[in-house]
Amino acid sequence: MDTSPRPPVGLCLEMCPERERRERESQGRLHQLERQNVPRTGRNPRGRGRHIADPTKTVKEYNRPAAGKELSLPEELRPPATLLKTVQYLLMKVWDNVNDKDSACLAQAYSFVFDRLRAVRQDLTVQRIRGLEGALVLEGSLGFLLCVPYRVRNLPLADYDEVLHSTQVRESFAELMECYQDCRRFSRQAEFQSLLLLYDLGNLDAMNRVLQLPQSVQYAPQVRLALAINRAHLENNFVRLFRLVRQCECLQACAFYRHLPSCRYKAICTLTHAYSSRNCRFPLDLLTRLIAIDSPSLASDMCKRQGLMIISGAQTSVQFLKTSFKDLGPESRDREIQLVELKKGEASWAEIMIGQECVDYVTLKD
Structure with missing residues (x-):
């Protein structure tokens, strides 16, 4: 007999509890994306004009459990439907309107959405929400966490902590896999099983766990593609690996994105050892295709570094020599037109993260 106390049930139907909204408003702790566009009123404790919160934009912020705050009050917790609405708001209304060319705006939006999604997961954990309700919320959150490294790749460490971000991805995946243990069918389970395989490239435990799933998931095209990419990686068959990566959809490509520099670096190392000769010429166009890089000029620059x-001539070539090779390690991540942007096409980032059907449904409801 289970004698453990029952988890609390959230009663807050707004994205931010009223108490927190008033408290942060009075303390001047409202994020810029949560304020009303009106002149400041009154005075906050620092003697400055006080910003007014917009209830339709204010979102519950993440609080560390060690902060001494009560995290399980029902009136402070949001039920699954409100959490899902919050995720949709953050992705469709906030993140989708960010200008990538404005680094300050991008950094501000990233910190806001990242923090608020942590709070969403916190509410899920406190209420022990699993099954379909938890999966829908976590899938949207993970869509953001997997796509965003591509968009914020040029931000400084102060604005984008890759280690913290990766920790949140792994914890979110772990919680989502628990949700999938429910016996019901999940429409996006095969997709997210493949995303985990691509994010954790070469992880034998992840591959073995997928092989124990129902055949409807195992043999789904996304999962079979992800498994094939993992096998090619483990076999150091970079030619097959990049040929398969070209078949990935945009969200899958974003999940794989963090491995691109190391995979290309290993490919160059392999070619350098295989074709090291002063009389050997390797066509630059062929190298460009083999490592799925956007243009021969980019491949040329990478080789030179x-x-x-x-070697210029009728056909521009690379001369691979072990004696001249500089072992500088993987390069920094950069823009990927073929593997990411062309696959995204005209779709919004929200459509990539939470799916076209979900975006259409929310838009129609609004």
């Missing part, structure tokens, strides 16, 4: 010589 590694100390390899580019």
Whole structure:
């Protein structure tokens, strides 16, 4: 007999509890994205004009459990439907309206959405929400966590902590896999099983766990593609790996994105050892296709940084020499037109993160 206390049930139907909204308003702790566009009123404790909260934009912020605050009051917790509405608001109304060319705006929006999604997960955990309700919320959150590294790749460490971000991705995946243990069918389970395989490239435990799932998930096209990419990676077959990566959809490509520099670096190392000769010429166009890079000029620049010589002529070639190769390690991540942007096409980032059907449903409801 289970004698553990029952988890609390959330009663807050707004994205931010009223008590927190008033408290942060009085303390001047409202995020810029939560304020009303009106002149400041009154005075906050620091003697400055006080911003007014917009109830339709204010979102519950993340609080560390060690902060000494009560995290399980029902009136402070949001039920699954409100949490899902919050995720949809953050992705469709906030993140989708960010200008990538404005780094300050991008950093501000990232910190806001990232923090508020942590609070969403916190409410899920406190209420022990699992099954379909938990999966819907976590899938949207993970869509953001997997896509955002591509958009914020040029932000400084002060604005984008890759280690903290990766920790949140792994914890979210772990919680989502618990939700999937429910016996019911989940429409996006195969998709997210494949995303986990691509994010944790080469993880044998993840591959083995997928092989124990129902055949409807195991043999789904997304999962079979992700497993094939993992096998190619483990076999160091970079030619097959990049050929398969070209078949990925946009969200899958974003999940794989963090591995691109290391995979290309290993490919260059392999080619350098295989074709190291002063009389050997490797076509630059062929190298560009093999490592799925956007243009021969980008491939040429990468080779030059590694100390390899580019030979001009009727056909531009690379001269692979072990003696001239500079072992500088993987390069920094950059823009990927073929693997990410062309696959995204005209779709919004929200459509990529939470699915076209969900966006259409919310838009129609609004």
